[in-house]
Amino acid sequence: MATLELNNIVKEFGDTQVIKGIDLEVKDREFVVFVGPSGCGKSTLLRMIAGLESASSGDIKVDGQRINEVGPAERGLAMVFQSYALYPHMTVEDNMGFSLRLAGVPRAERRQKVLEAARILQLENLLDRKPKALSGGQRQRVAIGRAIVRNPSIFLFDEPLSNLDAALRVQMRIELARLHDELDATMIYVTHDQIEAMTMADKIVVLQGGVVEQVGSPMELYHHPRNRFVAGFIGSPKMNFVDVEVLDANAEGVSVRLPGGGECRVPVDGGDCRPGDTLTLGIRPEHLTLDDQGPLSGKIVVIERLGGVTSLYLDTEGGEWILMADGDVSHRVHDAVRFGFEPGRAHLFAEDGLALASLERHPLVNVERKENRASTSGDDH
Amino acid sequence: MNQTLSKKLVLTLLAWFIALVVFFPIFWMILTSFKTEGEAVATPPSLFFDPTLAGYHEVMARADYVKFALNSVIVSVGSTLLALLVAVPAAYSMAFLPTPRTRGTLLWMLSTKMLPPVGVLMPIYLIFRDLGLLDSLTGLTIVYMLMNLPIVVWMLYTFFKDVPRDILEAGRMDGAGTLQEVLYLLMPLTLPGIASTGLLSVILSWNEAFWSLNLTTSDAAPLTAFIASFSSPEGLFWAKLSAASTMAIAPILILGWMTQKQMVRGLTFGAVK
Numbered sequence: 001m002a003t004l005e006l007n008n009i010v011k012e013f014g015d016t017q018v019i020k021g022i023d024l025e026v027k028d029r030e031f032v033v034f035v036g037p038s039g040c041g042k043s044t045l046l047r048m049i050a051g052l053e054s055a056s057s058g059d060i061k062v063d064g065q066r067i068n069e070v071g072p073a074e075r076g077l078a079m080v081f082q083s084y085a086l087y088p089h090m091t092v093e094d095n096m097g098f099s100l101r102l103a104g105v106p107r108a109e110r111r112q113k114v115l116e117a118a119r120i121l122q123l124e125n126l127l128d129r130k131p132k133a134l135s136g137g138q139r140q141r142v143a144i145g146r147a148i149v150r151n152p153s154i155f156l157f158d159e160p161l162s163n164l165d166a167a168l169r170v171q172m173r174i175e176l177a178r179l180h181d182e183l184d185a186t187m188i189y190v191t192h193d194q195i196e197a198m199t200m201a202d203k204i205v206v207l208q209g210g211v212v213e214q215v216g217s218p219m220e221l222y223h224h225p226r227n228r229f230v231a232g233f234i235g236s237p238k239m240n241f242v243d244v245e246v247l248d249a250n251a252e253g254v255s256v257r258l259p260g261g262g263e264c265r266v267p268v269d270g271g272d273c274r275p276g277d278t279l280t281l282g283i284r285p286e287h288l289t290l291d292d293q294g295p296l297s298g299k300i301v302v303i304e305r306l307g308g309v310t311s312l313y314l315d316t317e318g319g320e321w322i323l324m325a326d327g328d329v330s331h332r333v334h335d336a337v338r339f340g341f342e343p344g345r346a347h348l349f350a351e352d353g354l355a356l357a358s359l360e361r362h363p364l365v366n367v368e369r370k371e372n373r374a375s376t377s378g379d380d381h
Numbered sequence: 382m383n384q385t386l387s388k389k390l391v392l393t394l395l396a397w398f399i400a401l402v403v404f405f406p407i408f409w410m411i412l413t414s415f416k417t418e419g420e421a422v423a424t425p426p427s428l429f430f431d432p433t434l435a436g437y438h439e440v441m442a443r444a445d446y447v448k449f450a451l452n453s454v455i456v457s458v459g460s461t462l463l464a465l466l467v468a469v470p471a472a473y474s475m476a477f478l479p480t481p482r483t484r485g486t487l488l489w490m491l492s493t494k495m496l497p498p499v500g501v502l503m504p505i506y507l508i509f510r511d512l513g514l515l516d517s518l519t520g521l522t523i524v525y526m527l528m529n530l531p532i533v534v535w536m537l538y539t540f541f542k543d544v545p546r547d548i549l550e551a552g553r554m555d556g557a558g559t560l561q562e563v564l565y566l567l568m569p570l571t572l573p574g575i576a577s578t579g580l581l582s583v584i585l586s587w588n589e590a591f592w593s594l595n596l597t598t599s600d601a602a603p604l605t606a607f608i609a610s611f612s613s614p615e616g617l618f619w620a621k622l623s624a625a626s627t628m629a630i631a632p633i634l635i636l637g638w639m640t641q642k643q644m645v646r647g648l649t650f651g652a653v654k
């Protein structure tokens with residue numbers, strides 16, 4: 001039960017500005033993911049929210065109250081660290097109950113709360129172990145359990161899955177999503193992995209170089225990236241880009257010359273474009289289709305068969321492109337292929353990197369993952 | 382295979398050689414303590430002789446060993462506890478709240494160990510005289526504390542620096558204040574290091590002679606003064622001196638023997654963690 005608000009947050013380490021004025025609103029019970037390349041300031045931002053780092057300027061508000069000067073424990077937030085940061089000399093039970101012990105909670109009550117968290121995370125039979133005797137995934141769950149026991153208003157996670165192997169990461173991802181549903185708490189999650197961001201977030205905040213590039217739902221970022229950075233960062237494999245020349249442009253669409261001579265009219269607002277301008281066309285690999293009549297052509301360099309889908313790495317006039325084809329295509333390396341795309345799937349970026357606005361919003365952009373209980377009923381627990 | 386075996390053999394022999402060289406004087410001292418005064422000074426020295434406890438009897442008759450030993454225990458343990466009490470907060474601030482001058486401060490502290498103690502004998506003697514600390518256990522404890530403080534701070538600093546910051550930050554998120562952080566997290570986590578630092582400080586204090594000889598006469602005199610008292614008045618008596626020395630180092634030797642595992646573990650604590 002908590003909202004978070006950041007107003008023009010700046011963080012300087014000495015002379016270098018690491019966070020350059022960030023505004024953000026996190027709604028109650030929202031799962032917000034900060035995503036961005038390594039070194040972009042995600043951890044610093046999270047640590048300022050946690051109170052482990054002070055903001056150089058700006059306001060941090062929880063439930064409308066400014067908390068900049070409040071100590072980390074008094075903020076009522078809990079943090080899960082990338083390294084788990086378990087207390088190595090304490091048992092699992094003592095690790096999870098440490099905050100309660102410091103708060104002077106009687107032993108019996110402490111045990112009961114720890115047991116409850118342990119039940120949620122299936123840690124009941126590990127309570128007497130020391131962290132050393134746990135696997136990576138179990139340690140991770142203890143770290144989460146330690147956060148749950150505190151019953152925080154907001155959970156903060158700093159790359160909690162990056163020390164786990166791939167299979168476990170997927171499993172924990174699902175477990176975290178389930179946990180969010182079960183606890184019904186506000187969660188802020190930091191990762192450099194856009195797949196984690198896409199799969200878990202209600203709202204993604206894309207950061208780069210200490211500034212917010214875009215805030216939006218996963219579908220919004222996928223279908224309507226605000227600029228070329230977001231377009232390239234979200235989605236896997238990466239979006240294909242190629243420079244194109246504007247043939248004709250107005251508010252109802254932009255016609256461009258494709259590599260190889262074809263033409264295409266993209267339904268975006270081209271009010272500011274002039275014929276002859278150069279734009280960047282972006283099209284996702286999964287939106288390219290093999291088509292003998294298609295306007296584009298290339299030669300297959302590498303072919304990766306995943307069963308359900310096949311990735312074709314193509315050498316085209318626009319550079320190396322990736323095309324996600326059906327799992328059953330029979331093409332082989334060195335084959336020449338023709339392909340095309342639906343113009344509505346293409347993106348156009350101006351020279352400053354900003355996307356031209358699509359004329360039509362994708363229908364799923366504002367659909368929430370689950371019915372928002374906060375707004376539909378008066379129940380509050 | 383063969384080469385590694387011979388390498389191992391050479392290393393083993395070398396280790397034994399060094400150990401014997403280091404241990405030989407102690408061995409010789411213990412041996413001499415069981416001789417008569419005549420045998421003790423004989424040239425060539427006799428390796429086989431009738432062991433006698435005469436030296437020990439005479440030493441016990443002439444001086445109150447227990448009182449000296451008790452002073453040694455009080456002063457070395459007391460100064461060590463005091464040093465830890467001062468050094469833990471000092472090392473904490475240096476390890477976790479460093480400033481650009483922290484490194485320099487550490488080096489400066491260590492550099493005081495390069496000053497020969499006799500250089501500050503006069504001022505310290507005069508201060509102690511004026512404060513009435515001469516020949517007092519309190520005074521000697523303070524001097525030993527100051528003497529060992531640079532090493533204790535330095536060692537604790539290196540152990541504290543190895544503690545992952547995340548763990549302490551997790552503690553802060555859980556509501557630990559600085560004192561709780563130190564007591565519940567930092568000290569338990571670095572206990573092997575703290576223990577070996579303490580042991581080292583006890584040993585250094587136990588064996589210290591310069592200050593104890595200059596600042597004590599009788600009431601607060603520790604075992605080093607006890608040894609010295611057998612070397613002066615009526616000329617040298619090697620057997621008695623050896624007996625006294627053996628008795629003086631016996632407790633610390635036994636302590637070192639019992640805690641050697643702990644010492645090694647503590648001193649390599651950062652490396653193997």
Ligand SMILES: Nc1ncnc2c1ncn2[C@@H]1O[C@H](COP(=O)(O)OP(=O)(O)O)[C@@H](O)[C@H]1O
Pocket residue numbers: 013018036037038039040041042043044045
């Ligand atoms: N304590 C610090 N002192 C100086 N620079 C720091 C400090 N912490 C982080 N930085 C710098 O701030 C930038 C952002 O770091 P961080 O928030 O850890 O990035 P991310 O978590 O996104 O990988 C990096 O360039 C890093 O070098």
Ligand SMILES: [Mg+2]
Pocket residue numbers: 042043044159
């Ligand atoms: Mg980080």
